[in-house]
Structures are given as structure tokens and as C-alpha cells.
Amino acid sequence: MKRASKRITKERVHKICGILNQTYSTEYKCYLNYETPWQLLFATILSAQCTDERVNQVTEKLFVKYPTLEAFAHADLKEMEQDIYSTGFYKNKAKNLILCAGQLLERHQGQVPDRLEDLVQLAGVGRKTANVIRGNIFHEPSIVVDTHVKRISRLLYLTKNEDPVKIEQDLMKVLPREQWILYNIQIITHGRSICIARRPKCGECPLQTVCPSCEV
DNA sequence: CTCCCGATAT
DNA sequence: ATATCAGGAG
Structure with a gap:
């Protein structure tokens, strides 16, 4: 397969968000159970x-x-x-x-x-x-940089940084504001099911065409 | 930078 | 045996 560009273009970012929204939930629902x-x-x-x-x-x-x-x-x-x-x-x-x-x-x-x-x-x-x-809780647009967001954002070349604060700033520049919370939730889902840290299932990945790190 | 630390998959 | 899991504090 043709290697996806590493450049952060509006088109590539738009495609990434589109695929994530089409593949994963667009609900603002996290996986931790809570009442309050x-x-x-x-x-x-x-x-x-x-x-x-x-x-x-x-x-x-x-x-x-x-x-x-x-x-x-x-x-x-x-x-x-x-x-x-x-x-x-x-x-x-x-x-x-x-x-x-x-x-x-x-x-x-x-x-x-x-x-x-x-x-x-x-x-x-x-x-x-x-x-x-x-x-x-407060529905404030915010980027959550956890282990999945860090790993996968770097694989997608949306950031080259290691520091969570810098990654947060990079993603805020690149991602549309309304996608910030969704991106986190969707990337976690993606990281647990497809882009697994140990052995990414690139063959089953919906982001093949936009991920520069794709091994297919 | 190190330490905290059990459960699970590979 | 080792890497990894919705990190944080000193």
C-alpha cells in the first residue's frame, strides 16, 4: 500500500477525524462507570x-x-x-x-x-x-493525553513530542475543537482493539490510508 | 529522573 | 520473562 504522508495537512486530519467518527462512537461516554x-x-x-x-x-x-x-x-x-x-x-x-x-x-x-x-x-x-x-463532567473542550493518545498520535505523526503537555498543545492546534473529547475516547477504543501497543493490527486498521506508520 | 505496583497477554 | 494498562508525586 502507498505510504501515507507524514505532513499534517487539513485534508489528512479531516480524513482521520472522519474515519474515527465513522468507525467509533460519537457519544461523549467514557468507559469508567460512575454516578457522580x-x-x-x-x-x-x-x-x-x-x-x-x-x-x-x-x-x-x-x-x-x-x-x-x-x-x-x-x-x-x-x-x-x-x-x-x-x-x-x-x-x-x-x-x-x-x-x-x-x-x-x-x-x-x-x-x-x-x-x-x-x-x-x-x-x-x-x-x-x-x-x-x-x-x-463540565464538557469543556480538552485534550486528554493518556498512554493511548500519546502512542497513536505519534504513530499518526500528529505530534513528534514526548511531553504530554506539548502533545496536548500540538493536538489542540491540529484537531477541530469539537473533536477534542471524542478524539480521546475514540483513540482509546482504537488503541485497545486495533492499534494495540504490543502488536498493532495494521491489517484490520481503518486508518490505513492516513497513517504514515501503517505496516501493511 | 525514580518510585509506586497488581493483573494480564504474549 | 517482559511489556503494558485511561499516571502522579517527590
């Missing part, structure tokens, strides 16, 4: 270096056992470590959940803040988690 904003925040904190499927298994029980921010804030550390054990990094995550719950109650009246500066001040919340909240 703070539950999405906590689920996202737990999702660091862990599959969202496992996070959902853990949070299903966790949000029943600890139904409120107050319950989290007053939880026993060792007990919560066991409750979230299988998500990995369980000591850090348990400590952060308890701390974060207290911070939400003290600083924000139990509400999840919408500003990036406030979100990243919370325990266990970095730029990626903050952008997930801004996109999914």
Missing part, C-alpha cells in the same frame, strides 16, 4: 496504569462501601488499601483518595471544581485526570 462527578474523579485516579475494566470491578463495590465523600475522608487507610488492591499502586492511591475526599470537602464544599488549577491541586490528580473531569 466525584466518583468519576476517584475512578480516574484509580485508573493510573490499570485497565478501566478492572477499575470498574473495584469501584462497583467501593462506591457501595463508601457512598459519600465523608465516608472516604474518614476511611481507614489499611482497609482501603485492601479495597483497591488489585488496581496496583494501591498504597499511593488509597492515601490519595482519602486525602482528596477531605480536600474536596474543605476547599470546595464537597463539589468537584471545574478549573484546571484547582483540580491539579487535589491529591492524586494530575493534568490527565483533570482534563478527563473537565471534558466528561
Whole structure:
């Protein structure tokens, strides 16, 4: 097959978005299960270096056992470590959940803040988690650079950077604003099903004609 | 930069 | 055995 151009042209970007929208869902629905904003925040904190499927298994029980921010804030550390054990990094995550719950109650009246500066001040919340909240809860156009977005955006030559902040800026320049949140959700779907980190299934990839890294 | 860290696929 | 999974903090 003819190698796709590495240039970031409007035509190639438009094609990429078109294929993604045609292939994957155009719903603003993430894969983490939650009922309230703070539950999405906590689920996202737990999702660091862990599959969202496992996070959902853990949070299903966790949000029943600890139904409120107050319950989290007053939880026993060792007990919560066991409750979230299988998500990995369980000591850090348990400590952060308890701390974060207290911070939400003290600083924000139990509400999840919408500003990036406030979100990243919370325990266990970095730029990626903050952008997930801004996109999914407050519907603020935002680019979420997770492991899939980083890997696949580089394969597509939409960025040459390694730094998540620079990748975020590159993608904001290139992608239409209304596509920002969708791009993230669709790329995750794509990264789990087709463009798998270990062994990308280029033969089954709908982006063959626009991906410079295509191995077909 | 290092450390945190279990579960799964290959 | 090793890479990878919706990263964040010191």
C-alpha cells in the first residue's frame, strides 16, 4: 500500500477525524462507570496504569462501601488499601483518595471544581485526570493525553513530542475543537482493539490510508 | 529522573 | 520473562 504522508495537512486530519467518527462512537461516554462527578474523579485516579475494566470491578463495590465523600475522608487507610488492591499502586492511591475526599470537602464544599488549577491541586490528580473531569463532567473542550493518545498520535505523526503537555498543545492546534473529547475516547477504543501497543493490527486498521506508520 | 505496583497477554 | 494498562508525586 502507498505510504501515507507524514505532513499534517487539513485534508489528512479531516480524513482521520472522519474515519474515527465513522468507525467509533460519537457519544461523549467514557468507559469508567460512575454516578457522580466525584466518583468519576476517584475512578480516574484509580485508573493510573490499570485497565478501566478492572477499575470498574473495584469501584462497583467501593462506591457501595463508601457512598459519600465523608465516608472516604474518614476511611481507614489499611482497609482501603485492601479495597483497591488489585488496581496496583494501591498504597499511593488509597492515601490519595482519602486525602482528596477531605480536600474536596474543605476547599470546595464537597463539589468537584471545574478549573484546571484547582483540580491539579487535589491529591492524586494530575493534568490527565483533570482534563478527563473537565471534558466528561463540565464538557469543556480538552485534550486528554493518556498512554493511548500519546502512542497513536505519534504513530499518526500528529505530534513528534514526548511531553504530554506539548502533545496536548500540538493536538489542540491540529484537531477541530469539537473533536477534542471524542478524539480521546475514540483513540482509546482504537488503541485497545486495533492499534494495540504490543502488536498493532495494521491489517484490520481503518486508518490505513492516513497513517504514515501503517505496516501493511 | 525514580518510585509506586497488581493483573494480564504474549 | 517482559511489556503494558485511561499516571502522579517527590
